[in-house]
Amino acid sequence: MRRGTVHAIVGENGAGKSTLMKILYGMQRADEGTIEIDGKVVVLRSPSDAIALGVGMVHQHFQLADNFTVLENVILGDEPTKGGVLQLGEARERIQDIGRAYRLTVDPDAMVEDIGVGDRQRVEIIKVLYRGCQTLILDEPTAVLVPQEVEQLFSALAELKSQGLTVIFISHKLDEVLSVADEITVIRGGTTVTTVLPSEVTARQLAELMVGSELPSPETRESTVTDVTVLDASGISLTADSGRRLLDDISLRIHAGEVLGIAGVEGNGQAELVETIMGMHSSATGTVVLGEEDISSWSTRARREAGVGYIPEDRSRHGLLLEASLWENRVLGHQTQAPNAKGALIDRKGARADTDRIVAEYDVRTPSIDVMASSLSGGNQQKLIVGREMSGNPRLLIAAHPTRGVDVGAQAAIWDEIRKARALGLGVLLISADLDELIGLSDHIKVLLRGRFVADADPLTVTPELLGSAMTGAGGEES
Amino acid sequence: MRKIALVVAAPLLALAFAVLVTTVILIASGHAPIDVYKQMWDYGTQPDSLVLTLNLSTTYYLAAVSVAIGFKMNLFNIGVDGQYRLAALFAAFVGGRVSLPPVLHVTLIIVVAMAVGAMWAGAAAVLKNRRGVSEVISTIMLNYVATGVIAFLLTTDRFAVMTEGSNNIGTQPIPPSGQVPGFNVIPESTSPVFGLILLAALVGIGYWWMLSRTRFGFDLRATGLSPTAAVASGVNVKRMVLYVMLLSGAIAGLIGMPQLLGESHTYNLDFPAGLGFTGIAIALLGRNSPVGIVFGSLLWAFLDVSRQILDLTGVSKEIVTIMQGVAVLSVVIAYELVRRYGIAAQQREVGRQLAADAELAGATA
Numbered sequence: 001m002r003r004g005t006v007h008a009i010v011g012e013n014g015a016g017k018s019t020l021m022k023i024l025y026g027m028q029r030a031d032e033g034t035i036e037i038d039g040k041v042v043v044l045r046s047p048s049d050a051i052a053l054g055v056g057m058v059h060q061h062f063q064l065a066d067n068f069t070v071l072e073n074v075i076l077g078d079e080p081t082k083g084g085v086l087q088l089g090e091a092r093e094r095i096q097d098i099g100r101a102y103r104l105t106v107d108p109d110a111m112v113e114d115i116g117v118g119d120r121q122r123v124e125i126i127k128v129l130y131r132g133c134q135t136l137i138l139d140e141p142t143a144v145l146v147p148q149e150v151e152q153l154f155s156a157l158a159e160l161k162s163q164g165l166t167v168i169f170i171s172h173k174l175d176e177v178l179s180v181a182d183e184i185t186v187i188r189g190g191t192t193v194t195t196v197l198p199s200e201v202t203a204r205q206l207a208e209l210m211v212g213s214e215l216p217s218p219e220t221r222e223s224t225v226t227d228v229t230v231l232d233a234s235g236i237s238l239t240a241d242s243g244r245r246l247l248d249d250i251s252l253r254i255h256a257g258e259v260l261g262i263a264g265v266e267g268n269g270q271a272e273l274v275e276t277i278m279g280m281h282s283s284a285t286g287t288v289v290l291g292e293e294d295i296s297s298w299s300t301r302a303r304r305e306a307g308v309g310y311i312p313e314d315r316s317r318h319g320l321l322l323e324a325s326l327w328e329n330r331v332l333g334h335q336t337q338a339p340n341a342k343g344a345l346i347d348r349k350g351a352r353a354d355t356d357r358i359v360a361e362y363d364v365r366t367p368s369i370d371v372m373a374s375s376l377s378g379g380n381q382q383k384l385i386v387g388r389e390m391s392g393n394p395r396l397l398i399a400a401h402p403t404r405g406v407d408v409g410a411q412a413a414i415w416d417e418i419r420k421a422r423a424l425g426l427g428v429l430l431i432s433a434d435l436d437e438l439i440g441l442s443d444h445i446k447v448l449l450r451g452r453f454v455a456d457a458d459p460l461t462v463t464p465e466l467l468g469s470a471m472t473g474a475g476g477e478e479s
Numbered sequence: 480m481r482k483i484a485l486v487v488a489a490p491l492l493a494l495a496f497a498v499l500v501t502t503v504i505l506i507a508s509g510h511a512p513i514d515v516y517k518q519m520w521d522y523g524t525q526p527d528s529l530v531l532t533l534n535l536s537t538t539y540y541l542a543a544v545s546v547a548i549g550f551k552m553n554l555f556n557i558g559v560d561g562q563y564r565l566a567a568l569f570a571a572f573v574g575g576r577v578s579l580p581p582v583l584h585v586t587l588i589i590v591v592a593m594a595v596g597a598m599w600a601g602a603a604a605v606l607k608n609r610r611g612v613s614e615v616i617s618t619i620m621l622n623y624v625a626t627g628v629i630a631f632l633l634t635t636d637r638f639a640v641m642t643e644g645s646n647n648i649g650t651q652p653i654p655p656s657g658q659v660p661g662f663n664v665i666p667e668s669t670s671p672v673f674g675l676i677l678l679a680a681l682v683g684i685g686y687w688w689m690l691s692r693t694r695f696g697f698d699l700r701a702t703g704l705s706p707t708a709a710v711a712s713g714v715n716v717k718r719m720v721l722y723v724m725l726l727s728g729a730i731a732g733l734i735g736m737p738q739l740l741g742e743s744h745t746y747n748l749d750f751p752a753g754l755g756f757t758g759i760a761i762a763l764l765g766r767n768s769p770v771g772i773v774f775g776s777l778l779w780a781f782l783d784v785s786r787q788i789l790d791l792t793g794v795s796k797e798i799v800t801i802m803q804g805v806a807v808l809s810v811v812i813a814y815e816l817v818r819r820y821g822i823a824a825q826q827r828e829v830g831r832q833l834a835a836d837a838e839l840a841g842a843t844a
Contacts, residue, residue, distance in 0.1 A: 278711070280710060280711065299713065299715060300710065300711070300712075300713040300714075300715075301712075301713030301714070301715070302713075303713075304712075304713050305713075310711065312711055317705070317707045317708065318707050318708050318710075318711040319708060319711065320705075320708060321701055321704045321705050321708055322704075322705070323704055323822070324700070324701075324704060328697070331697060332701060332708065332712045333711065333712035333713060334712075335694050335697055335698060335701075335712065335713070335714075336694065336713075341694055344693055344694055344695065345692055345693055345694065346691075346692055346693060346694055346696075346697050348692075365833050365836075366829065366833075367828075367829055367832040367833065367836075371825055371829055372822065372825055374822055374825075374826065375822075375825045375826045375828075375829040375830075376829065
């Protein structure tokens, strides 16, 4: 990266953008390779090493103390003192100098909780500049901004650039990247694909580079889709406490024997959609019909009892009790159902026997069902969850990123299970960031962007590139 | 086997550390530690002291279980103290005013105590569910409210009568039909052990059974281990908060019963206070386990009884408070260290075992 430029890094979720940035900012150590700053090889052991060498980072999620003023937040951790007494006046002047020099104006005495998102981001940038950084890493800075704020940010970046600072800009919004970057590096699957100049590529070409052009081997398989509706959700909306629309009038229908895939860049409402169907958001509006029954007002437990299997996107937070044994994890989510319960009591014998069955049938590699779930590898944990959710004759299976963070062998096994579920006549809602997986398994694909379905795709004809552009809003409304 | 060793090692190490710190303090203050410990042991193992220890640990056990039920769900019921005092006052008042056949009378008193305790704790649950008030704050404040309510009610205009032959006031004494006689366990002692020690044992068994055998207990533990996973599994966390608080409060209501029904028969100005806070310490010491708490309360009660001799020998008995405090602190740290070590050790072991299995399969293939 050259001094005085904006260098963008683009890539899909899980391509390695964040890991790369963590290494550059000293939060993680690389196994191999070197980092050079101004021609010198450096070793970054912690963020303070990075800051000392002039590398600063603005995180996607702001790291500000709400109950402090802007001034206090900026100096936090690097307070100017004289004999142990804070020198606020001096700091205020420096902040105002920085503001004037880079056209980043904020009131130093405003409380952070009172200022808007755009202002908060400016505070974060000022914080980094205040520490004398010459290289700024911005992690998805536009994700939380409205268009006008994005423009303000870009003009500030231009100002920084003209003063000789270097900006590393991480994003997957391709149109923005094209308008602001001087150079673009595309990474995929943990390696650099290429570095291009924005004048040489279109958003579509960039999307192609991002998702890779290899198509999954299209399986020749017969459609098992029936005309029996398993899930009919209509008019689902959900508003965050901040007033942002997380889901906006979503409707979908899944038939028995059908896999409906949802494509989308993370944070566009996938998690909320799944949680709403599971009954975890009481403030959501719209109707959810499972089979013949309107389950809109049902609790999560009632929905699970009615035959909804759920593979959550974050297994350690939502899918498992890490510090409980495997058999207790078999009970989790099915506390009220046979063979785990008899009336109000837990049926330990039944649950243990059934855990043995799952371990054998789903090839969960474990020495015993009494070890803690945290002792297993991610793949084996996930196989246990899949086995658990396929037990008890579910009608609908919701699989959110079912193969995330699992090894190749477990991935293939989980894919097989989803195919099997489809053949058994279950309706499957599949959410995945892996477009090959999505295209390979789905009977139908919908694209979610900013809480709305923006496109429909037929997996037999669609390519990852087309999906990728629809996901990032770069390629218009394809169908 | 190693699991058991780990579980026992933590409290023993912590206890050893507490004794070490106490020894250092004793030496620093110019006493001979061995002598002090010997005096405490000799006094504490006398028959009458043993009875006192058992009686004290009965109330401690109930207090600790009451706290532990909340702790298991990461719900901090700091208000056990107010809950049991208020419950004991109302139970004593009702018990002194009615006359019923023996078993019925006792049952009524206990039911009143549980209901009042549950209600007082339930207030904190409602505040948490409806308004998002942290139960730590609300239960602490409810302790002060309880103190105020008791001071208001425990006057001769309302719940209390003058105790004959003293300046103390208390509720009307509970007639014999509402008393629970003690029994002699320690042959050399003439004083009886609280009859309600059996109730404490029953509560302990019920607590164990509820946690490990019932769906409710599973939901409770799941919520404590991972609230997010519990929600995803269909646990209604708000409802659990309410139920667990009610249960914790109901058991808190029992804390004053052994003393009330077995000894004082009245709630007066001398009724023991502060047991709720002792319960918190013992729950930590016993790691919220029904069995661990038995040992925790016995130890705590033994120290509380045996420290009484120290005044006579010129050693400040607060030394025992230091020992108890250090024991709780170091037990908490020791448990955490052992827990982490246990997780890491199991991960390593599972990895090793799977690798060995794979090698074996490779060799035979």
